[in-house]
Amino acid sequence: DTGVSQDPRHKITKRGQNVTFRCDPISEHNRLYWYRQTLGQGPEFLTYFQNEAQLEKSRLLSDRFSAERPKGSFSTLEIQRTEQGDSAMYLCASRQGSMNSPLHFGNGTRLTVT
Amino acid sequence: RKEVEQDPGPFNVPEGATVAFNCTYSNSASQSFFWYRQDCRKEPKLLMSVYSSGNEDGRFTAQLNRASQYISLLIRDSKLSDSATYLCAVNAPTGGFKTIFGAGTRLFVKA
Numbered sequence: 623d624t625g626v627s628q629d630p631r632h633k634i635t636k637r638g639q640n641v642t643f644r645c646d647p648i649s650e651h652n653r654l655y656w657y658r659q660t661l662g663q664g665p666e667f668l669t670y671f672q673n674e675a676q677l678e679k680s681r682l683l684s685d686r687f688s689a690e691r692p693k694g695s696f697s698t699l700e701i702q703r704t705e706q707g708d709s710a711m712y713l714c715a716s717r718q719g720s721m722n723s724p725l726h727f728g729n730g731t732r733l734t735v736t
Numbered sequence: 737r738k739e740v741e742q743d744p745g746p747f748n749v750p751e752g753a754t755v756a757f758n759c760t761y762s763n764s765a766s767q768s769f770f771w772y773r774q775d776c777r778k779e780p781k782l783l784m785s786v787y788s789s790g791n792e793d794g795r796f797t798a799q800l801n802r803a804s805q806y807i808s809l810l811i812r813d814s815k816l817s818d819s820a821t822y823l824c825a826v827n828a829p830t831g832g833f834k835t836i837f838g839a840g841t842r843l844f845v846k847a
Contacts, residue, residue: 655834664740664823664837665780678834713779721833722768725825727779 624648626728628714634734635704642700643731647716654697655725656689657713658682665713671697704735737762738838742824745842753814757841759807759824768827769800771809773820774840780823783809814845 627646635641647654652673657665668687670678673694683689686704691697701708711732715725742759749755761769769786784791786798786807797810807824824838 657837662839664825664839667834667836670834715835721827722785724770724772724782724785725780725835727781730779732777 626714626716626726628712628728628731630731631729632732632734634736637704637706637735639704640700640702641704641733642698643712643714643733644696644698645714645728646696647714648726649695651716651718651726652694653717653719654691655715655717656697656699657715659711659713659730660709668699701733704733706735709733709735739763739828739836740824740826740838742822742838742841745821745840746844747841748844748846749814751814751816751845751847753845754810754812755814755843756811757809757822757824757843759809759838761805761807761824761826761836763826763828764802764805765829766805766826767829767833769798769807770825770827770835771796771798771807772823772825772837774823775820780837783822811843814843816845816847819843819845 654671656668659665671691686702689699711730713730715727771783772780773783774780790799795812799808821840823840827833
């Protein structure tokens with residue numbers, strides 16, 4: 623399977639704990655995106671990498687959120703001191719460099735903060 | 737105002753019906769346009785790109801009106817399997833062409 627993969631699929635954590643999610647994009651895609659989606663809403667942009675460089679962060683991404691893509695391949699998204707409002711589906715997507723190319727999404731990580 | 741706005745759902749239609757979804761975007765410099773389909777608790781998947789001249793893929797037709805900043809999706813001869821959420825998406829002209837999504841329109845096709 624050469625699609626975008628995310629791990630874990632589900633994560634249940636207690637408020638205040640730290641969590642980390644991983645995304646492996648399609649290998650030839652140099653652009654990687656993180657989105658968050660809550661019930662009844664479309665995916666909301668969080669951050670974007672071109673190769674290893676993080677080029678944009680949404681205002682939605684508070685200081686508790688950090689993302690990395692150290693070697694320009696897989697990426698991690700960490701949430702520190704989780705809050706109940708962080709409960710959502712976290713989606714990773716990748717695409718080729720052309721501005722006309724669509725996103726390819728992974729299955730997502732569903733986070734529940736209790 | 738949201739950057740991408742869609743018709744509020746849900747749409748409930750019988751099998752065989754024709755249904756149209758509308759979407760507007762606020763940034764006139766937007767470059768690329770898409771419709772994605774999302775099944776319940778699954779990731780979005782590309783349904784079709786939207787081209788200026790309009791394009792068709794089987795029972796699906798997408799139209800773009802740049803002057804009105806309006807995108808549409810027409811589904812003919814609806815099938816039960818078309819039941820899903822349809823997301824309108826626009827590539828912003830800055831920030832690595834990040835894709836901005838509408839909230840989605842839920843479609844229920846009933847027998």
